[in-house]
Amino acid sequence: MxxxxxxxxxxxxxxxxxxxxxYFTKLSKSEEQLDFENPYTIKHITAQVAExxxxxxxxxxxxxxxxxRELEARESAKQELRISLKESAYGNPxxxxxxxxxxxxxxxxxAINVTEDxxxxxxxxxxxxxxxxxDKFEIMLYFxxxxxxxxxxxxxxxxxGWLDPKVCEDGDYLYEVSDEEVExxxxxxxxxxxxxxxxxxxxxxxxRVFSEYKGFGAADIxxxxxxxxxxxxxxxxxxxxxxxxxxxxxxxxxxxxxxxHGIDLKxxxxxxxxxxxxxxxxxxxxxxxxxxxLSRRNPxxxxxxxxxxxxxxxxxxxxxxxxFFVRKFDSVTSLEPETxxxxxxxxxxxxxxxWLIKGYINIIISGMQASxxxxxxxxVIRYVxxxxxxxxxxxxxxxxxxQVYPDRNISTLQETDNFTAQEGLDLxxxxxxxxxxxxxxxxxxxASWLVQTAQVGxxxxxxxxxxxxxxDLIISMRNNLLDAHSGAGFQSEKAAEEMVxxxxxxxxxxxxxxxxxxxxxxxxxxxxxxxRYPSQLPQNEKLSIDEKIKLDTMENYRRxxxxxxxxxxxxxxxxxxxxxxxxMPSKALMEKIRLNLKSxxxxxxxxxxxxEIRKYA
Numbered sequence: 001m002x003x004x005x006x007x008x009x010x011x012x013x014x015x016x017x018x019x020x021x022x023y024f025t026k027l028s029k030s031e032e033q034l035d036f037e038n039p040y041t042i043k044h045i046t047a048q049v050a051e052x053x054x055x056x057x058x059x060x061x062x063x064x065x066x067x068x069r070e071l072e073a074r075e076s077a078k079q080e081l082r083i084s085l086k087e088s089a090y091g092n093p094x095x096x097x098x099x100x101x102x103x104x105x106x107x108x109x110x111a112i113n114v115t116e117d118x119x120x121x122x123x124x125x126x127x128x129x130x131x132x133x134x135d136k137f138e139i140m141l142y143f144x145x146x147x148x149x150x151x152x153x154x155x156x157x158x159x160x161g162w163l164d165p166k167v168c169e170d171g172d173y174l175y176e177v178s179d180e181e182v183e184x185x186x187x188x189x190x191x192x193x194x195x196x197x198x199x200x201x202x203x204x205x206x207x208r209v210f211s212e213y214k215g216f217g218a219a220d221i222x223x224x225x226x227x228x229x230x231x232x233x234x235x236x237x238x239x240x241x242x243x244x245x246x247x248x249x250x251x252x253x254x255x256x257x258x259x260x261h262g263i264d265l266k267x268x269x270x271x272x273x274x275x276x277x278x279x280x281x282x283x284x285x286x287x288x289x290x291x292x293x294l295s296r297r298n299p300x301x302x303x304x305x306x307x308x309x310x311x312x313x314x315x316x317x318x319x320x321x322x323x324f325f326v327r328k329f330d331s332v333t334s335l336e337p338e339t340x341x342x343x344x345x346x347x348x349x350x351x352x353x354x355w356l357i358k359g360y361i362n363i364i365i366s367g368m369q370a371s372x373x374x375x376x377x378x379x380v381i382r383y384v385x386x387x388x389x390x391x392x393x394x395x396x397x398x399x400x401x402x403q404v405y406p407d408r409n410i411s412t413l414q415e416t417d418n419f420t421a422q423e424g425l426d427l428x429x430x431x432x433x434x435x436x437x438x439x440x441x442x443x444x445x446x447a448s449w450l451v452q453t454a455q456v457g458x459x460x461x462x463x464x465x466x467x468x469x470x471x472d473l474i475i476s477m478r479n480n481l482l483d484a485h486s487g488a489g490f491q492s493e494k495a496a497e498e499m500v501x502x503x504x505x506x507x508x509x510x511x512x513x514x515x516x517x518x519x520x521x522x523x524x525x526x527x528x529x530x531x532r533y534p535s536q537l538p539q540n541e542k543l544s545i546d547e548k549i550k551l552d553t554m555e556n557y558r559r560x561x562x563x564x565x566x567x568x569x570x571x572x573x574x575x576x577x578x579x580x581x582x583x584m585p586s587k588a589l590m591e592k593i594r595l596n597l598k599s600x601x602x603x604x605x606x607x608x609x610x611x612e613i614r615k616y617a
Contacts, residue, residue, distance in 0.1 A: 040121035045112055045205070046212045052106045057082055089214045090288035091223065091305030099214065103206045114205070116198045122205050125196050128186065133179045133269045134218060136186040141221060142204050143193060153225035154260055160185045163263060163515060176266035216281045218270045219256050223309075223326065228370060229259035232272065232281060233323035238316075239275040252321040253278040261515035262370040275322075279315075282322045286313045308400050335379045335404055340372060341519055344578035348613045349508075349519045352572050355606050356506055356585075357383040359593030360460035364441070366467045367510035372517040373464040374439065376510055378404055381462075384435050385598065388459065393449065394439040401437070438463030447480030447500075454503035459596075461503075470507055470523055470568045474500050494565060501527045501566035505589060511574075519579070522572040526586050528565055581617045584610075 038044060061074045081102070087095035107114045114122060124130035125139070145152030157163055162181060165173035211220035222230045234257060236250040254271040257264055272278045283294060286303040294301050299318035303311045310327040337350045356363060357380060365373045365380075381401060384390060392401055392412040402410050413427065436458040438450050442465075454461040467473035474497060481496040504525055511520045540551065570582045584590065597603050 039112070040114070040118060042122065042205075042208050042212060045107065045114075045122065046209050048112050049103055049106050049209055050213055052111055053081075053085065053102075085214060087288075087306060088210075089284055091307045091309060093224070093307060095306075096210070096215075096224075100203075100206045100210050103209050103213075104202050107202060107205060107209070114202070119198060119201045119205070123201070123208070125201055128190065131186075133182050137182050137269065138204060138208065138221060139196070140182075140186060140189050141225075142200065142207070143189075145224070150224065150226040153222065153227060153258075157260060157265070160188075163260060163265065165514065174266075175263050176268045179269040182269050216285055217272045217277050219272070219281070222256075222258055222267075223328075227258045227260050227328060228262065229257075229328060230326045231255075231257040231259075231324065233278050233321050234325075235266070236321075238321035239278075251275065252323070259370060262372065262512035262517055263515040278322050282313050282315060282324050285324050285326065286311045308403075335375070335382075337379050337382075340376055340379055340517065341579075343518055343574065345616045346579060348579040348581050348616050349522060349572050351609050351613045352522050353380050353508060354383045355593060355610070357381075357460075357462070358385060358597065358602070358606075360435075360596045361505045361589065361593065362454045362460055362503060363462045363506040363508055364467075364473060364504050365462070365464045365508045365510060366473055367464075368466060368468070368512070371510040371512040373510055376508070376519075377437070377439070377462065377464055381405065381437070384408075387598075388434045390435045390437060391458075392437040392439060434459045436461045441465045441477070444480040444483035447477040448484035451477070451481060451499055451503040455499075467507075470525065473504070473507055474525070474566065477504075498527065498565040501525055507568075518574050519572070520574045521570050524569045524571055524583075524585055524589060526567050526569060526588075528567060579616065581613050581615075584614070 057078065059078075061071055061078070064074075066074065080098075084092075084095040084098045088099045106112060120126045123135055128136070131139075141152060141156060144156045148155045157177075160181070162177045163175060165175060167173050207221060211217055216223060216232075219230055219232055233252045233255055235255040236252040239251045239253055250271070253273070253275045256267045256270040256272070258267065259265070272281065285305070286294065286301045288303065288306050290301055290303045292298050292301065294313055294315060296315075296317060299316065300312070300314040303313075305311055305326070307328075312325040312327075313323070315322045337353075338346060341349050353363075365377050367373045378401065381390065382405070386408070389409040390401065390411075392410065394412060394414045401408075401412065436453045438446060438453075438461070441447050441450050441463045450461060450463050465473060465476070467476055477500045478493060478497040481499065482493065507521075507523045507525065508519060509521050509523065511518060540547075543551070569586065571585060573580050573582050585593075593606065594603055597606060
């Protein structure tokens with residue numbers, strides 16, 4: 001009996017020791033370790049998916065006793081998988097869809113075996129209380145994209161008023177979406193859908209896994225939407241490992257911004273989760289067509305993704321934080337001019353720009369960043385006569401004109417390390433081009449090239465510039481000319497200014513106010529050709545000699561100091577929410593348009609449509 005009791009005591013004591021060991025071991029583990037050990041967490045599933053892909057790519061097919069046809073088919077599939085994995089991380093939407101379908105097969109396969117019974121263990125679709133804010137946002141966005149495709153995010157934002165400005169204590173305002181706003185939106189949204197079926201849940205999980213595995217983390221799903229820009233790491237305290245953070249100050253890796261309708265909107269509820277994750281994204285997002293690797297020696301890179309989005313990445317020591325800026329160029333689903341110039345009497349600016357382009361007038365589309373310059377440029381190119389060949393010069397491929405106008409004769413060149421823009425310009429002159437387009441005039445050389453092409457070699461030139469006013473435009477390009485030709489004896493400010501005024505005929509100025517984009521004015525630049533002194537003018541013939549000498553002396557003094565070489569005239573302006581016809585173009589410009597039109601029928605239509613818009617004066 002005593003022996004039995006002793007054995008029982010020893011068993012109980014051993015069980016107690018085992019329990020205490022398990023309990024304290026569990027306590028000593030970090031939350032991250034416990035999370036990883038749960039087979040139904042995104043972290044664990046992502047690791048399993050990565051392992052499955054690695055295994056699939058490492059398998060030696062020659063050891064599997066396959067026929068030649070089977071071997072070739074398997075090798076082809078293996079190569080397609082390898083390429084798709086690479087390109088899916090570079091912004092190729094087709095490759096991304098292929099990899100996500102592969103991920104779904106892995107998730108429901110034997111390795112992970114997420115079934116209809118266990119899928120809610122991964123993301124608690126059946127229990128909103130257990131969902132994170134990011135979970136709720138991605139569920140809503142999934143269904144919006146299911147209905148509205150690439151416009152899903154913009155539609156979601158508009159439906160819940162997330163672009164409404166928030167007034168600050170100092171009277172200023174900001175644009176941001178908070179956790180509370182997403183939570184409230186989800187409460188309303190969840191009652192509008194009958195249920196989330198198993199396939200929908202798998203799609204949402206596959207997107208999350210892809211974003212952590214090959215994608216761009218919390219920002220990945222944003223890249224699939226038609227927004228103007230996606231930025232990361234651009235606000236918050238730069239993470240150095242020694243940063244001191246207060247409760248109301250997030251780190252830079254908790255910073256996700258998008259630009260919608262020209263408005264910078266902070267997605268306050270989104271975070272990359274860690275500094276390492278932000279570094280991973282910055283280290284991958286630029287790699288397609290990258291001129292060199294991002295490093296301390298080369299701490300900033302400008303590149304393009306496979307969907308033609310422009311990528312700018314910066315890191316310490318050049319920047320105070322790791323950060324990326326992805327500018328997308330598909331945010332406008334329709335490039336009809338009426339969808340860009342939407343305000344009352346929009347027939348006035350549309351008719352004006354139509355005939356200016358058809359009449360081979362040199363045009364600058366000006367405005368601040370995100371005012372809609374490039375979008376407007378892409379839209380109005382439709383008015384270039386179809387008989388003309390279009391040649392485009394860019395710093396990087398952004399305008400994507402051939403995608404918009406696939407039936408037109410268009411060639412686009414960009415600058416590279418071994419191919420300068422001047423070489424591109426010289427080559428364009430030999431490529432049978434008649435209408436020249438500068439996607440952006442941002443450098444001294446660019447301004448010089450635009451003036452060159454506007455004066456010789458092409459029938460007409462059009463480009464974009466960041467100038468705010470006519471004076472800013474002329475002065476900026478004048479200074480650019482002087483800088484570009486400083487070593488070639490071109491030193492006269494007046495000569496440079498006159499050259500610019502003769503090269504550019506029209507300034508089509510775009511503005512954006514609280515997301516509302518509009519053309520604030522269409523202005524003609526008119527060179528002053530009459531260089532006669534007052535005494536030589538017919539109206540002054542009857543003046544006395546002394547009066548003529550006095551006028552000529554004053555004019556001579558004025559010309560020696562600040563003689564104007566051009567004047568300007570507003571043709572169309574935006575006033576009180578509508579477009580107003582202000583003035584007819586100068587006689588010289590009107591005559592040039594008439595002369596360049598192809599037929600009498602076109603000239604008659606031109607006169608008729610101009611007479612029509614004069615009614616909106």
